[in-house]
Amino acid sequence: MIVKRFRNWTIQTKLIAVTLFLVLLPLIFVAAISTRYFSQAMQAASEQDLAHIVENINSMCKIQQEMEIVNEKLLSGLILARDRLQPHGAEIQVVPEQMVRFKAMDQPGSEEGHMVALPAWKSGEALLSGDTGFVDTIKSLVGDNCSLYQRTESGDLLNISTTITGRDGSRAIGSLIASESEAAKSVLAGKTTEKRIFLAGEWYIGLFSPILGSNGSVIGALAVSVKEQTTYSFREEIKRIRVGDTGYAYIIDTKGDLKVHPAKEGEIILHSRDSKGFEYISALIADAVKLKEGEVGTSRYTWLNSELGETRPRQKIVKFAYFKPWNWIIAAGSYENEIYKAPKEIERFIVMVVFVSVGLVFVLIITFSKLLTGPIRELTEVTRKMSERDLPQRIVVRTGDEIGLLGNSFNRMIEQIQNYTSNLEQIVGTRTHQLKVSEEKYRDLSLFLNSILDSATVYGIIAIDCDGKILEFNRGAENLLGWKKEEVLNKESIRVTLLPEDREKSIQNHVFGCTRTKGISELELMRLKKNGDRFPAHSTITDIKDPNGRITGFVEILRDLTIQRSLERELRETKEFLENIMESCVDGIVTTDLKGKITYMNRSMELIISCDRKDTLGKHISLFYVGGIGEARQIMRLLLEHERAISYAMEMKATTGQIKTILNTIFLVRNEAGQNIGTAGLFKDITHQKKLEADLKDAQANLVETSKMRALGELVAGVAHEVNNPLMASQTILHVLMKNLGGDHENLNRLDLIRQCNNRIEKIVYHLKEFSRQTQPEFQPIDINQPVENALLITAQQLLDHGILIIRDLDPNLSKIIGDSNQIEQVFLNLFSNAKDAMDMKGDGKKELRISSYQAEEQGEPVVVVSVEDSGIGIPEENLTKILEPFFTSKPVGKGTGLGLSLCFGIVEAHGGRLEFKSKYGTGTEVRVIIPSKPMKE
Amino acid sequence: MPKRILVVDDDQMVLMALGELLKPEGYEVNMVSSGSEALKRLDENGYDLLLLDIIMPLMDGFELCRKVRGKEKYKETPIVFLTAKSREEDKISGLAAGANLFLSKPISPEKLLDIISKTIG
Secondary structure (H helix, E strand, O other): OHHHHHHHOOHHHHHHHHHHHHHHHHHHHHHHHHHHHHHHHHHHHHHHHHHHHHHHHHHHHHHHHHOOOOOHHHHHHHHHHHHHHOHHHOOOEEEEEEEEEEEEEOOOOOOOOEEEEEEEEEEOOEEOOOOOHHHHHHHHHHOOEEEEEEEOOOOOEEEEEEOOEOOOOOEOOOEEEOOOOHHHHHHHOOOOEEEEEEEOOEEEEEEEEEEEOOOOOEEEEEEEEEEOOOOHHHHHHHHHOEEOOOEEEEEEEOOOEEEEOOOOOOOEOOOOEOOOOOEHHHHHHHHHHHOOOOOOEEEEEEEOOHHHOOOOOEEEEEEEEEEOOOOEEEEEEEEHHHHOHHHHHHHHHHHHHHHHHHHHHHHHHHHHHHHHHHHHHHHHHHHHHHHOOOOOOOOOOOOOOHHHHHHHHHHHHHHHHHHHHHHHHHHHHHHHHHHHHHHHHHHHHHHHHHHHHHHOOOEEEEEEEOOOEEEEEOHHHHHHHOOOHHHHOOOOEHHHHEOHHHHHOOHHHHHHHHHHHHOEEEEEEEEEOOOOOEEEEEEEEEEEEOOOOOEEEEEEEEEEOHHHHHHHHHHHHHHHHHHHHHHHOOOEEEEEOOOOEEEEEOHHHHHHHOOOHHHHOOOEHHHHEOOHHHHHHHHHHHHHHHOEEEEEEEEEEOOOOOEEEEEEEEEEEEOOOOOEEEEEEEEEEOHHHHHHHHHHHHHHHHHHHHHHHHHHHHHHHHHHHHHHHHHHHHHHHHHHHHHHHOOOOHHHHHHHHHHHHHHHHHHHHHHHHHHHHHOOOOOEEEOOHHHHHHHHHHHHHHHHHOOOEEEEEEOOOOOOEEEOHHHHHHHHHHHHHHHHHHHHHHOOOOOEEEEEEEEEEEOOEEEEEEEEEEOOOOOOHHHHOOOOOOOOOOOOOOOOOOOHHHHHHHHHHHOOOEEEEEEEOOOEEEEEEEEEEOOOOO | OOOEEEEEOOOHHHHHHHHHHHHHHOOEEEEEOOHHHHHHHHHHOOOOEEEEOOOOOOOOHHHHHHHHHHOOOOOOOOEEEEEOOOOHHHHHHHHHHOOOEEEEOOOOHHHHHHHHHHHHO
């Protein structure tokens, strides 16, 4: 969060914050550390100063003690000066590049001198050579004079800096301590030397401390000198020491007697207590005596200097050393707050500096960041204006830095933008117009689609997502399913429209899977309405894909099949009904296309042409016409002319080869538009009928024949009858006549001739009567053997008389024939008579008459055959064709009338049969009577 | 007493010939040419045998026969058909009409005489 907030700050704020942070922290850190360290150091230094003071005094005592005649103060002064010159033993900087010229004066007080050039001495930055800053400081500190001597090439010590002034007031710089002098020698030998020297017209007691160079050799000396004085000044000097504002040095002996004190000299302060009641002096003394040589102890106590008008006790810090020889405790003390004043001031100073710098930095940063961010803000401002369509703005680039570059780029960019904008505006203008147009189109389309969706009140259009939740639900779906759009949209799953048993079967998943793979699926499924009603429905389901090709849902188009189903049922029933009619129709029904290829054939037609319809579909109907394609074309011509051909008689050939006579009613089939789409025909099989007709015709012909015959018969019968009477009368009277004449009358022969004539007439009349009898047949089912037997019965005796052997072979199980027994009898009588005559004519050889009857089959029809076989003279081949002709006879005149076989032929033919002759002249003859029989049934 | 025979035939020649044949044999022969005449004669006289032709105009032999048989007198009298008709059915009809015998023309005179003598003596 904070990071986010930080991100959103302005650069300015950021800069400030960061800078402050970066500046402040280190500053504070540094300040804190430095103040601590510094103050610590300062404190330490201050304490160290105190300690040094103590040490110095200690040293002074030492020196004083060591060298009674040595001016103790000098020593301390020297030491101090030393310390100051070379703090912590630091070396004097010798700068050979900087030569300082001195006027060296050999003789004290002498005005003459020579110039000496020496490398400059520095302490830190401060120039020592020829400078008086340092020595003055020492003097002010110590009270004694201070000088600096630099060794010359000749081994002299040249004074390069001093506080000593001559009578004229000028510094005694340049005075020389000759190298031969004892002082110089001692110093150059590295010893601290005390010597009386004469300087600038005065005698001084100088204490010289050699200064060592970097190589360890003595390069000069530091001197503290005092005009010769009493040791009184030593104490005075001590008393004059100040530490800080009110700090001072003092000396106290082990009994608590103040030996040297700026104010209370001579007092015994052994039992002094501090403001806390602490006998600090006693404690101090106790500690001090334990100190070793060179050790410095520390004591802290609170002290109220009422004499100085203080009202509050202050913490005092005292450093002390123990100078055993004199039993002196050298102490230097100061108030802590004074000691620490400087450090504290510095601390405060540092803190102030910190704050000031922070403040400065702050201000600077603000200013700077303003400066920096100024352009950015300007940029922002301009861009803002730009975003408000205030285009022609430019950044004033003031700097050459990144912001300036940015500004330049920005300006270029604006230019570019302006260019583009004008282009774009153009394009946009056109595009907008286009968009407007397409928007309108889209709107129209949208409205249109919506109206389609909703006008589809019969079709339900439902869109669902991949889980089945309903996304779209049109009016049609509302109508079909009973749910209102608001009730289901985004609330219900498509499952509510499925039957409970189907929901379980996860048909949904199955359908989805199917649709996914194929892209579309169709199925018929029972659906559930809101009110619980079920109805059969047809669903077409397609998937909806997003531009990436991923399936986002499905669309279902739902159709109620209830009506369709009932219509289908009706249609089916109607179809079945019609098919039944078609199939039940007795006549054949055939439909063809306009080319004549068979498109439908009913059962009856199958029977007519003896072919299954599946073998005929697609074949040309002329295949079954006897008249072939020619006939088909003719029919078509008729149809085109008259639209239909009624009772068109034709012949068709079945696949069995059988020819059938068909009465055809053909008509053109038209569609609703009135176009011809094919032909249809009703094929009435009138083969049987035709046969009947033919039979009728035959019968009629027969009838005509018959009536002719009958007329003839009647005529003949009439003739016979007419003739019979006179004949009988003639015969009778002749009989009487012959009887009356009796005896041997010569006319008896003549009368006999007449009798013979009468007999012939009788025969002729007889035959005529036979002939006439043929025209009046009485047809009944008879066993052919019967008339055969009858005939045999009649002729048997006669045959036997002629010596003819009769062989019978008659099948007793013959089928009956329809016929006239008398007439058949006549036939066999005739045949037997012929046989007899034939065998008589042959004369020799055996005379055998073989009569056999049997069942046979001709062309699939049962027939009865009676065979009459003789061993007579036979029929010559050339006569075989003529034998049936009436009046043809080979018999001698008077023997046969020639009517026999023709009569037989007529009778047999009337019975539907025929005569067959097989003869070999000289061997015999077989006559076969073949008559169709009724098959043995019932 | 000679046997009386009635011959009924529409053909004069036949009547004559039969008369010529039968008279010498000692029979008394009456010849009529129609059925109505025959019935009249039958009522007037008594006969021992009737020889009938079948094919006659107005009344054919069958009808006459039936009529004769209707007469008490002639219920048992032998009736013989002598006719050109020769069909089986004619025979049956004849016998059904009441005739005793059915003969077809032409018949040999000897045969006829033989049959008559056998029938009535």
